[in-house]
Amino acid sequence: MRRLKLGVMISGNGSNLQTLIDACENPDYPAEITIVVSNRPDAFGLERAESAGLPAIMVDHKTFDNRTDFEDTVHNILKDHGVQLVCLAGFMRLLGTDFVNRWKDRMINIHPSLLPSYKGLNTYVRALEDGVRFAGCTIHYVRPEMDNGPIIMQAAVPIAQDDTPETLATRIQGYEHKIYPEAVRYIATGAVRVSGNKVIFGDPTMIPSKGLISPKPSNLS
Numbered sequence: 001m002r003r004l005k006l007g008v009m010i011s012g013n014g015s016n017l018q019t020l021i022d023a024c025e026n027p028d029y030p031a032e033i034t035i036v037v038s039n040r041p042d043a044f045g046l047e048r049a050e051s052a053g054l055p056a057i058m059v060d061h062k063t064f065d066n067r068t069d070f071e072d073t074v075h076n077i078l079k080d081h082g083v084q085l086v087c088l089a090g091f092m093r094l095l096g097t098d099f100v101n102r103w104k105d106r107m108i109n110i111h112p113s114l115l116p117s118y119k120g121l122n123t124y125v126r127a128l129e130d131g132v133r134f135a136g137c138t139i140h141y142v143r144p145e146m147d148n149g150p151i152i153m154q155a156a157v158p159i160a161q162d163d164t165p166e167t168l169a170t171r172i173q174g175y176e177h178k179i180y181p182e183a184v185r186y187i188a189t190g191a192v193r194v195s196g197n198k199v200i201f202g203d204p205t206m207i208p209s210k211g212l213i214s215p216k217p218s219n220l221s
């Protein structure tokens, strides 16, 4: 089986990186990680990569005079490692238009909200302040505008009345860890294609037909 070559870009803890590492350890999983790139020297994800025996490179953006030089360096590292799909996994630096376009439809991101709601930072706090019933997470192809691009997969997470930003974050991250390896699997197996600003699944039965209601209506079980 040919496995899709992943380059995973991180800035911090790397729990999503870990789920990809774990998925790729299964020989039947259709992808493998060929390089991990961090823009921060203190990213714990670098230790996760090392523990897994994966090549990892730290490219500290602060040591570059400008964004173009930083992104050219990252681009060359990804190319040198044969990367076919870039997975942004808690990579907390905006990427320039040139870099994004060079990886168009070959770079995905995970974001802790139901996009297009709550782009940017502090998504849990903002969702709680607004009193919305559902929060969640999204995997999407990356476009130059921040937290924008064709959506591959989302998980909707009901907000509990006693949720704090921390409890909500923990629950949503649990779903992030479920959907990231699945989204990569869909891409690697050719189950999805991009059409305009949408992602189309070849098999429409993969899309569930039932909705989720919160709070539970009294006349439904």
Ligand code: GAR
Pocket: 010, 011, 012, 013, 014, 015, 016, 017, 089, 090, 091, 092, 110, 111, 112, 120, 137, 147, 173, 176
């Ligand atoms: C994740 O919750 C991810 O959704 C978020 O950063 C966290 C990284 O966690 N990404 C963004 O906010 C991007 N806009 P991790 O380092 O443990 O995977």
